[in-house]
Amino acid sequence: MKIPLIYNLRSVMQRPTSTAFTAIGIGLVVAVFIGMLALANGFRAALTRTGSDRNALVLRRGADSELSSGLDREAVSILAASSHVAPGPDGRPLFSAESYLLIPLSRRGADTNTVANVVVRGVAAAAWQVRQNLVITEGQAPVPGRNEVCVGRTMALKFPNTDVGQALRFGGRDWAVVCHFTAGGSSFESEVWGDAEQFQPVFRRQGFSSASFRLADPAAFEEAERALEADQRLQVDVYREAAFYAEQSEVLGRILEILAFLITSIMAVGAIFGAVNTMYAAVAARAPEIAVLLTLGFHPRSVLLSFLVESALIALVGGVLGILLVLPVNGMVTSTTNWASFSEIAFSFRITPALLLSGVVFAAVMGTLGGFFPAWRAARRPVVQALR
Amino acid sequence: MKYFHLVLANLGRHKRRTLLTIASVALALFLFASLRTVVTTLAAAAQFGSARRLVSTNATGIVFPLPLSYANKLQATPGVEAVSWANWFGGRYGDNKRFFAQFAVDPASYLEMYPEIALPEDQKQAFIRERSSAIIGRRLVDIFGWKLGQDVTIQGTIYPGDWTFTIRGIYTPTDAVINDDMMLFQHEYLEERTGRPGQAGWYVLRIDDGDKSASIAKGIDDQFRNSNAATKTGTEQAFNASFATMWGNVSLLMGTIGMAVVFAILLVTANAMMMSARERTREVAVLKTIGFTDRTLFGLVMLEAGLIAGIGAVLGLGGAKLLYKSTNFNAGGFLPGFDVTTSTLAIGAGVTLLLMLASGLVPAVRAARLPVVQALRRVE
Numbered sequence: 001m002k003i004p005l006i007y008n009l010r011s012v013m014q015r016p017t018s019t020a021f022t023a024i025g026i027g028l029v030v031a032v033f034i035g036m037l038a039l040a041n042g043f044r045a046a047l048t049r050t051g052s053d054r055n056a057l058v059l060r061r062g063a064d065s066e067l068s069s070g071l072d073r074e075a076v077s078i079l080a081a082s083s084h085v086a087p088g089p090d091g092r093p094l095f096s097a098e099s100y101l102l103i104p105l106s107r108r109g110a111d112t113n114t115v116a117n118v119v120v121r122g123v124a125a126a127a128w129q130v131r132q133n134l135v136i137t138e139g140q141a142p143v144p145g146r147n148e149v150c151v152g153r154t155m156a157l158k159f160p161n162t163d164v165g166q167a168l169r170f171g172g173r174d175w176a177v178v179c180h181f182t183a184g185g186s187s188f189e190s191e192v193w194g195d196a197e198q199f200q201p202v203f204r205r206q207g208f209s210s211a212s213f214r215l216a217d218p219a220a221f222e223e224a225e226r227a228l229e230a231d232q233r234l235q236v237d238v239y240r241e242a243a244f245y246a247e248q249s250e251v252l253g254r255i256l257e258i259l260a261f262l263i264t265s266i267m268a269v270g271a272i273f274g275a276v277n278t279m280y281a282a283v284a285a286r287a288p289e290i291a292v293l294l295t296l297g298f299h300p301r302s303v304l305l306s307f308l309v310e311s312a313l314i315a316l317v318g319g320v321l322g323i324l325l326v327l328p329v330n331g332m333v334t335s336t337t338n339w340a341s342f343s344e345i346a347f348s349f350r351i352t353p354a355l356l357l358s359g360v361v362f363a364a365v366m367g368t369l370g371g372f373f374p375a376w377r378a379a380r381r382p383v384v385q386a387l388r
Numbered sequence: 389m390k391y392f393h394l395v396l397a398n399l400g401r402h403k404r405r406t407l408l409t410i411a412s413v414a415l416a417l418f419l420f421a422s423l424r425t426v427v428t429t430l431a432a433a434a435q436f437g438s439a440r441r442l443v444s445t446n447a448t449g450i451v452f453p454l455p456l457s458y459a460n461k462l463q464a465t466p467g468v469e470a471v472s473w474a475n476w477f478g479g480r481y482g483d484n485k486r487f488f489a490q491f492a493v494d495p496a497s498y499l500e501m502y503p504e505i506a507l508p509e510d511q512k513q514a515f516i517r518e519r520s521s522a523i524i525g526r527r528l529v530d531i532f533g534w535k536l537g538q539d540v541t542i543q544g545t546i547y548p549g550d551w552t553f554t555i556r557g558i559y560t561p562t563d564a565v566i567n568d569d570m571m572l573f574q575h576e577y578l579e580e581r582t583g584r585p586g587q588a589g590w591y592v593l594r595i596d597d598g599d600k601s602a603s604i605a606k607g608i609d610d611q612f613r614n615s616n617a618a619t620k621t622g623t624e625q626a627f628n629a630s631f632a633t634m635w636g637n638v639s640l641l642m643g644t645i646g647m648a649v650v651f652a653i654l655l656v657t658a659n660a661m662m663m664s665a666r667e668r669t670r671e672v673a674v675l676k677t678i679g680f681t682d683r684t685l686f687g688l689v690m691l692e693a694g695l696i697a698g699i700g701a702v703l704g705l706g707g708a709k710l711l712y713k714s715t716n717f718n719a720g721g722f723l724p725g726f727d728v729t730t731s732t733l734a735i736g737a738g739v740t741l742l743l744m745l746a747s748g749l750v751p752a753v754r755a756a757r758l759p760v761v762q763a764l765r766r767v768e
Contacts, residue, residue: 018662025653028649035645036645039641062549064484064545115630117449117450117634172448263423263645263649269411269412271653271656275656277412277664278656278663280405281664281666281667285666334636335636336634336635342451
């Protein structure tokens with residue numbers, strides 16, 4: 001026969017302080033667990049959303065990032081004329097040769113010492129169609145041939161002089177900010193975009209950094225890759241755009257995840273020890289009660305189950321508490337340098353339902369583990385000794 | 389301490405519980421020390437820099453080079469004693485599982501500029517003499533098992549192709565903040581192979597008077613203001629700090645998590661300690677009856693709490709210190725000089741004291757104030 005749940009609820013109510021302490025402790029562990037994974041999640045999301053499977057990205061052979069790559073004008077015109085490039089509605093190729101530049105900018109509100117390397121991407125007019133999910137939220141797209149730039153939404157939040165109508169100074173010249181854009185939460189939103197032809201003389205660049213184009217047939221990527229990489233005039237590596245940006249997030253994403261698991265597993269062990277101790281004390285204090293339960297004819301298994309449920313219950317309360325604690329960070333924007341591309345990347349904490357669920361499961365596991373040995377001991381108590 | 393034995397006996401009564409409590413204190417402080425060391429290491433990197441060294445970079449941004457022809461003009465600038473330059477190479481070795489930095493430097497002037505990069509005189513001379521030679525940090529020997537005289541091939545990402553260097557020296561940094569996993573090779577070799585006119589990633593200058601750094605820096609920047617590539621000159625410390633700030637909110641994040649960890653585990657631990665003390669109400673009553681004073685009992689309970697917290701602290705803080713020291717941890721080259729500082733240990737000790745008070749004070753006061761008659765009534 002099962003011991004009714006109300007027995008556990010009432011016992012928990014008997015010791016409100018110690019229950020609350022344990023629950024809060026477990027809650028904090030769950031909060032840190034969810035928070036750190038949300039960070040890794042947000043970072044990966046920002047970079048994996050940057051690329052599209054329908055696009056290909058071309059870099060100079062051996063280059064491992066857009067920064068270290070370089071393509072001369074001849075290579076760019078060969079690429080643009082390739083039959084693997086899809087034509088746009090106006091018949092011109094959906095092809096964007098881009099200059100990837102990094103400029104130091106001071107963050108908003110901070111002292112001038114805290115600089116970040118912001119990506120300035122010189123693009124072709126077609127880039128706004130080639131790249132994925134680009135939406136201009138304010139203002140008009142820069143007119144080719146003018147000193148105009150468009151600023152990503154998260155970049156605009158973090159740096160001064162980025163409002164539409166203001167002038168942003170870099171490369172020794174003022175650039176009119178004419179629009180803001182979003183890109184589905186991708187890392188493009190941390191960038192400044194302008195006309196590549198305008199940037200080249202200012203930054204004294206002869207050619208471009210990379211090229212991005214819409215595949216004429218997305219299923220024929222391997223074919224395009226083979227053809228372009230085999231072209232002796234080019235000396236390039238061709239990547240599927242989505243895969244390339246996902247790989248750029250690999251190192252930092254993995255560091256964040258390892259850190260999340262390392263920190264939370266150490267914390268969890270501490271919290272489980274705490275739960276074990278609390279439950280031991282609870283069992284010890286209730287020795288006579290347990291004896292009465294056993295005398296009344298409850299099976300030791302029921303006693304074991306009852307204490308396990310009680311421990312899990314406390315942990316679940318903790319889990320819910322942890323969720324409440326961590327929910328406010330959802331969507332909070334933070335930034336760091338992605339050392340793989342040496343550029344500032346802003347991203348937000350992304351708490352998903354799956355993450356919340358794993359937090360609750362984590363709490364329940366901590367509670368059950370923490371309650372097991374004390375419950376075991378409670379169930380196996382010799383009745384006579386306990387009643388004494 | 390004639391009652392020390394009594395305290396030990398009390399601790400030994402619930403051995404498993406005592407051990408668990410000590411272990412969770414130790415874990416909390418271990419994590420705290422680790423996270424705070426990330427913060428202090430980043431801060432130390434931002435602070436590092438000789439007052440007498442300046443760094444000149446391209447004003448447009450660190451990724452843009454400066455002409456090598458600036459070297460003579462910089463050398464001739466009043467107040468400048470010595471000039472050297474370096475380039476980021478950005479190569480990959482093997483499968484690139486373990487990244488390390490390679491720099492193209494002007495050997496003689498660079499080693500003279502950085503006495504912190506210490507290596508035997510004959511190795512130094514070999515590096516200066518031989519065009520395709522390189523020197524490596526001690527750690528790379530441990531990681532890859534490279535030996536003196538060995539040829540090592542690096543794939544260039546910025547400078548395409550395979551680059552083979554002969555290792556002619558192994559350096560040991562005298563300051564822990566300097567990476568011990570760099571590879572330095574000759575700048576001239578880079579120019580020779582690329583066939584491009586000389587460009588420097590940045591210049592390092594030694595000045596005669598650290599107090600005049602601001603005016604000397606301004607003089608240099610004014611000199612190049614209207615040239616092809618304007619410069620931005622600042623102290624070495626500011627240069628290093630600008631890299632440290634690129635981490636963004638990482639320090640804040642680590643600090644916050646560290647606090648949450650400490651708070652969570654201490655809460656749970658203090659709770660467990662208080663609960664175990666509460667069980668002993670009857671014993672306290674008995675002890676009082678046989679003549680223990682209130683003050684002694686207060687002291688005994690506090691001592692017990694202090695012992696648990698103290699042993700946990702020694703294990704946690706000492707463990708962190710020893711672990712990072714003995715494994716020579718540097719987070720894959722990202723955090724050189726990763727070492728638990730004295731200030732971290734001191735704060736850890738403060739947290740321990742707090743834990744002792746939080747977990748011991750309530751039961752200790754209760755024990756001291758316990759009315760004997762009432763308590764004894766509960767003893768069968």
